[in-house]
Amino acid sequence: MPPMSKYPFTDIEQKWQAYWEREKTFRVTEDPSIPKEKRAYVLDMFPYPSAAGLHVGHPEGYTATDIYCRYLRMNGYAVLHPMGFDSFGLPAENYAIQTGTHPLETTERNINRFREQIKSLGFSYDWDREVSTHDPDYYRWTQWIFLKLYERGLAYVAEMPVWYCEALGTVLANEEVLTTPDGPRSERGNHPVERRPLRQWILRITEYADRLLEDLDGLDWPESIKAMQRNWIGRSEGANVRFALEDGSGDIEVFTTRPDTLFGATYMVLAPEHALVDRITTAAQRAEVDAYVEQARLKSDLERTDLAKDKTGVFTGAYAINPVNKARVPVWISDYILVSYGTGAIMAVPAHDTRDWEFAVQFGLSIVQVVEPPAEVYVAHTEDGGLAEAFTGEGHAMNSGDFDGLQTAVFKQRITEWLTEQGLGRKAVNYKLRDWIFSRQRYWGEPIPLVHCGETIVPVPEEQLPLRLPDVQSYKPSGTGESPLAKVEEWVVTGCPDGSGSMGRRETNTMPQWAGSCWYYLRYLDPRNDRELAGRDKIDYWMPVDLYVGGAEHAVLHLLYARFWHKVLYDIGVVNTEEPFMRLINQGMILGEDGLRMSKSRGNVVNPDDVVSAYGADTLRMFEMFLGPLEAEKPWSTGSISGVHRFLDRAWRLAERELVEGEPPEHILRVLHKTIKKVDHDTGRLEFNTAIAQLMIYINELYKEETLFRAAWEPFILLLAPYAPHLAEELWERAGNPPSVSMVAWPQWEESLTRDEEVTVVVQVNGKVRARIELPTDTPEAELRDRALGLERIAEFTAGKELVKVITVPNKLVNIVVR
C-alpha cells in the first residue's frame, strides 16, 4: 500500500525528536512557584518489554496522555509525564531456559527496542526519569518495601494449598488463575494449573480489605473497574452461629448472611475437607462418607464447581440441634461447600437459598418457609400453597416464633443480638479476597531479602540492599518447589545478619512480577535517590497521580496490589495520600481490521513501525485518536487512515502559501474561534475524536480561501500541536517563529466570535419540520413566533385548524401546535 504522501514526515519527525531530546524540552523539576492546582501527574501504565516490540495498543493510551500533557503544558501546567519498563517477568526467563541467554541481556535488548519505538512516536516524556524494575537500584526499594511489610506482620510463610503451574514451574496467585472450559489455567501462557500444598510467602492483603473496598468510593474510576474490585474483595456481612452436636460432643460453626432464616435451617452441610467430618461420621455411614471424601479430593476444581451438574452429597449419620427452635437437623457433607470460605460449613435453608433448595429436593430433605415475600413480588407456588422454588428476597418473618412479622433487615439485627446474648453466635464478616501468594520459584525476579537461620528468619539489613540476583548455571526451575537460586550454593549460604556469626541460608524464592509495578509511579518522582525510595518533598509536590491511563486487563491484579502497597506506605508515613491514582481511564482495545482481537495466529496484527514508516508518527497518533472515543473498543481500519493523513498533508500544503498579515475575514474568524473553543473543550475532556473533526472542518474552510492570514493560521498550529507535534513544530518554525511550539500559550477564544450573526430557525407544525428561516441571532421570541406564523408555507399546514399553542426556543425552533 504505497502512501500518497507528499509531505516529508520522516525528515520532520526525526528533526524534532532530535530537537526535543537535545533541548530536554519536556524535562520537569519541582518549581515551588507553581501552585498545586497547576501541577499534573499524568501516568501511563508502563510496558513489559516483550520481544515482539510495541503493538498498536500501546500508542493508543500513550498518545492520549501525550496529547493531554502537551495541552496542559500549553495551558501553564507543570506536567510530570514519565515512562519506564516493567522488566522482570517470565518471557525473558523462559527464553533463557530455551537458549541459555541471560534474561538481563534479552531484557535490555528489548528495552532498547521499546524505548526507540516509543521515542519514534514523539511522546513528551521526561526521559531523565526512566526506570526499569529489574535494575538493582530500583529493586533495592522493592525489597525495602517487602521488609516493611514483613516488619509489620503483613508478610508471612504458610503451607497451604496453592495454585501450582507445572509448565511455568512456579506457584501463582489466585488472581493469576483463570477458570476456563479446560479447567483452571494460568493467566499467563494458558497452562494447566493444579492445587498443591506448598510453603509460600504470603502478603496479608485481607487486612486491608475494608479499606481497599471503602476507598473505592472516592475514586474517579470507571464504574466497571470499581465493580470488579468490589466483587473481587467480596465482602459479605452476616453472623457466625454455633449448632451443638446432638451427642453433646461439640458444635459446628457456620457463617450465614441470612441469620433471619435460622428457623428455616433444616439440615447442615460440611465441606468434605472439614475437620469435623471424620469425627462425627457414624459407623453405619463411614464407608459411604469415606468414599465421597476421597472422590471429592480427586475431582478437579472445575468438576466441583460445575453449576450445571446435580448436587451430590452424603449423610454423615450425625445430627445437630438448631439453636433457635431445638429442631434436630441432619448433618451432610457436599462438595458444593468450599472449605476455604467462611467456616467451611453451612446451615441449609432450602426455602430461601437456591443451592440448598436443589440439594434438599435431590435428597428429600424437609423445606420450611420462614420468610413471607412482599405482596407485590410474584413468587411461584405449588398447588398446595407451598413455595415452588427458593425465595431469596427479603420480606417478613414467619414460622419464626416470637420473631414473626419482623422485616428481614430488622430481624437480622435482632437475631444477631439475641445470638450474641445467648453465646450462640456473633456478627461476622467474610471476604472472597484471599491473602496474596507472593513467592515465585523463578529466577528473574526480585530476591526476597530474608535469611533462614535455623528456625528463625532474619531480614537482610536495609543498608545491605539491594540483595542482588546471582548468576546461575541453569535457569530451569528445580521442579521440587524451589527456584533456580536454590542451586547457587555460594549465594544461598551466608552469614546470619543477626550478628550471631552463625551461618544461614537465603530465601530462594523471588517476588512476582506485580511487585515492581506496585510502586513504580513513586520512583519516577525521584529516580536516582539512593537514600529513600523517593524524597518526601517530591512526593508532596506531585502525588497523587492525577490521571492514570491503561488497559482494563489490570482491573483487579495490578490496581488492587498497588493500592494495597500504597496504603501500607501511607501507614508507615512514606506517602501523603491513602490512594495513589485519583482518576483512571481504560483505553479500549484496538481490534484487528476483522473486528477480532489482534493475534499472530489470526494474522491481523498491525505493527506501528510499518504505519510510522508509511505515514509518519503524527498520522498514527491522530488516526488512533480519530478512530473513536478513547474508552471504546474499536477495530483498526487501514482504509480510513488516509483521511487523517490527507488532513495533515493539506495542512502542509496550506503552509506553502504566503502568510498575509492583517485581519482575516470575519467568516474565517468565526470558524476559528468556534474551533478554538471546541478543541479546547474536547481536549480537556480527552474527547480527541471530535476535536480532530473540528480541526478538519477548519482546515477545509481555510482551503477554500484565496489568502492565508497569519492570524488565522498560527492559532491553528497551536491547536494542532498536541495532536501532531512534529508537524506543528515544523509549521511553527516555517511561519517564522522560534521553537518550540510546545511551550507557547494555548490560544483563547472570544465568545462573541463563536456565535454566528444569523441562525437557521426551524419551524415545526405539530413537531414536524416544515420550514426554515434565517434570522439574526437572538431574535426575540415574539418576533420568532410572528415570523414563523407569517410564513406562507406554514399557513398551508395550519389552514382550517385551531391554533393550540406556539412554542419558541431562541435560536433553535418554533413549534406550532394545531388541532
Add this chain to the structure above:
RNA sequence: GCGAGAGUGGUGAAAUUGGUAGACACGCCAGAUUUAGGAUCUGGUGCCUUCGGGUGUAAGGGUUCAAGUCCCUUCUCUCGCACCA
C-alpha cells in the same frame, strides 16, 4: 444466574440542559484538473417516493408541544464474576 456497559447510514462514528438525527472521516457517485492516475480540487450521498411528501437511532409501549436522549417491557451483543453460604 449475578454485576457492569453497549445497540444510530454501506463503514468508523457525531449529536451541552429533551429542541434541525447522521458533524468529521472512509467508501460510493458526479464534475473540474491532468498525457495518465488509485494524485489533487469542488459538489453530492440514511431509506422510500407518484417529488406533494412519507419514514428513520435494536423491538414494543409510555411521558411531552417536542425523545437517539427521560420512564417501563422485551431482545441482542460485549466484558467481568460465577455453588463465596
